[in-house]
Amino acid sequence: MDLFSRSLSDLLxxxxxxxxxxxxxxSGCDGWLVRDLVCDLVVDAQDVLITLVTPTADPVTHDAVSYxxxxxxRSEDPLAALTVRLAAAYGEPWLLKHHVDDVGRAAVRAAQLADPTLKVSTQDMVLCTSGYLGAYVWEWTLHHLDLVAHLPHLAGPPADTLARCREMLDRIAGPFPAAWSDVDVLLVGTGRRAPAERERAALGDLRVPVVLG
Incomplete structure (x- = not known):
């Protein structure tokens, strides 16, 4: 849960x-400008706030990885075009910055106040709050990489959240070559960057990209 707060706070x-x-x-998201990505962060933060107030008594079905x-x-996301139109509707960048900071900081505060053992429901899944917030470390960290993909003067995500996401990807599809950096594993493993010839050889039988949704 601490990694959730750190990853989102650093991104904001x-x-x-x-x-x-x-x-x-x-941005690092194919076909999206930075403003589109930032608009998507608004939606993600709203989803977190909604889920944290959607408790359930049903048994847990998923954790941070199986989420x-x-x-x-990649399949066509029906909401992708809507996100682009919504981002353009903000008009002035400062409006979008204000909105994402507003709901994003609220999501950080809500996570810090949440009971980690409370069970919540989302997308026909039931998770402990700690597992749900742990899943979102992936979302914030990968989108932080997407945000700075063409803005090298800006800081990337924290080292501990990168390491956590690499661990998750290794459990899902790996293990990836131990000598690779966490950033390279995440970029190549999720198809954000094509592997170089020497990297492709090191991948062996690993199938990439791994698309998580």
Whole structure:
């Protein structure tokens, strides 16, 4: 749960440092500008707030790793086009920055106040709050990498959240080569960067990309 707060807080700090010009630069999400990605963070933070107040007495069915559905090819997301239109509707970047900081900081506070043993329901799954928030470390960390993909002057995600996400990906699809950095594992493993020839050889029978949704 501490990693949830750290990963989201660091991501929000990075968003706060964006300039207006940064918002129209490409992000690491294929086809999305930085403003589209930031708009998606608004939706994600709202989802967290909704889920944290959706308790259930049903038995736990998933944890932080099994929360993610695995595929090897990207499918069309029906909400992707809506996100782009919504991002453009903000008009001024400062409005989007204000909104994501508002709901994002609220999600951080809600996570810090949450009972880690409380069971919550989302997307036909039941998780302990700690497991649900642990799953979102993946979301914040990967999107932090997406945010700075073409903005190298900005800080990337914290080392401990990168290490946690690498551990998750190793459990889902790995293990990846031990000599690789956490960033390389996440970028190559999720298809954000094509492996170089020497990296492809080191992958062996590992099937990439691993698409989680």
């Amino acid at each position: 700090d990075t968003v706060s440092g964006l300039t207006d010009d940064d918002f129209v630069r490409p 993610w559905k695995v595929a090897h090819e």
